[in-house]
Amino acid sequence: MTRFPFDAWYAVAHSEEVGRSPVGRIAHGAGIVLYRTSGGGVVALADRCAHRPYPLSLGRVEGDLIVSSYSGFAYGPDGRVVSVPTQQQVPVGAAVRAYPSVEYAGLLWVWTGNPGLAERRPLTALPWLTEPGWTTFGADWETAASGGLLQDNFADITHVPHLHPVLSPPVLRRTPPRLHVEVSEQQVRFWRDFPAAHLQTWQSEATGLSAEAEFEQHEEGLFASPGLWTDRWDVLTSHGPKTMHFTHAITPVDDRRTQHFWTVSRNFALDRETTGILRPLLEGYYRTVKEALEVMQTLIDREGPAKEVSVRADAAMLEVRRVMRRLLKEDTTR
Incomplete structure (x- = not known):
């Protein structure tokens, strides 16, 4: 799965990255320029001057306008040209595309498809x-692999004991319990309940729970949309669950590169010391995953696709692929 639908929300920047200076990003192979108006609102426009193929992200913001540093064309937040330095009359219809945008959960999201559908989804x-x-920590980087490879990875945690044994809770080293999968028109939810078992060392240190005791644990994942995935892991205690949420916002730069924003949130031990235990461990794991997916992409590029063998643990992944194929078929921009 290398193609992603345009009719979806994709994260393109952290909120704090965008201010009164233009910021350039790429989604679906097309440039997007971001900036804030004098009132603090976010503007997202096609990053290409209508006069000549020059990025607006190399221009400047004046008031609520962005001005090309090559042609001097000035654009309003709606993408329309409002002034041209060489003449008084603005050419009829001169404009660049304006993208619907939302600022949410510390990220700036753009709708890359039919703008009329943005509010409906x-x-x-x-x-x-x-x-x-x-409390939350995270990072972002570009992975040299298709977004589909990232989705496949998110849908199956049974690879964790093999990729990163130190991170893997002991329950993942056993035959996994039944995977429940629930499919709706645009989403896939799945979950497992693990029988009582000892915690991994880092789990015990982070949660403050005894390494000698056994605890039931719960895994849950959600393919929320092509550009958003969430995972949940609960350690169940008599005082309620110790919960970690893993949030992945992925944006296709092109068919073989994906921007990946990830965060890890928890509802226990909100102190910096615990973050100091968890951050290097989780960041190390995600970097290991990044490297593995880039190896897969290199192999696919060299040898092409091949028939794959799937097992029961792939049930959620296969449903995500089906939903993605349907969303691509229904995409109004194609």
Whole structure:
């Protein structure tokens, strides 16, 4: 799965990255320029001057306008040219595309497809990133692999003991319990309940729970949209679950490169010391995954696709692929 639908929300930047200076990003192979108006609102326009093929992200912001540093054409937040330095009359219809945009959960999201559908498909709520009682860390980087490879990885955690044994809870080293999968028109949800078992060392240190005791654990994942994935892991205690949420916002730069924004949130031990335990471990894991997916992409580029053998643990992944194929077929921009 290398192609992603345009009719979806994709994260393109952290909120704090965008201010009064233009910022350039790429989604679906097309440049997008971001900036804030004098009132703080976010503007997202096609990053290519209508006069000549020069990026607007290399221009400047004046008031609420962005001005090309090559042609001097000035554009309003709606993408329309409002002034041309060489003449008083603005050419009829001179404009660049304006993208619907949303600022949510510390990220700036753009709708890359039919703008009329944007309001009908709101972003999935991420309360662990917006409400009190949680602490979060994360990072972002570009992975030299298709977004489909990232989705396949998110859908199956049974690879964790092999890729990163130190991270893997002992329950993942056993035959996994039944995977429940629930499919709707645009989403796939799946979950497992693990029998009582000892915690991994880092789990015990982070949660403050005894390494000698055994705890039931719960895994849950959600393919929320082509550009958003969430995972949940609960350690169940008599005082309620110790929960970690893993949020992945992925944006196709092109068919073989994906921008990946990831965060890890927790509702326990909100201190910096615990973050110091978890951050290097989780970041190390995600870098290992990044390297593995880039190896896969290199192999696919060299030898092409091949028939794959799937097992029961792939049930959620196969449903995600089916939903993606349907969303691509229904995409109004193709």
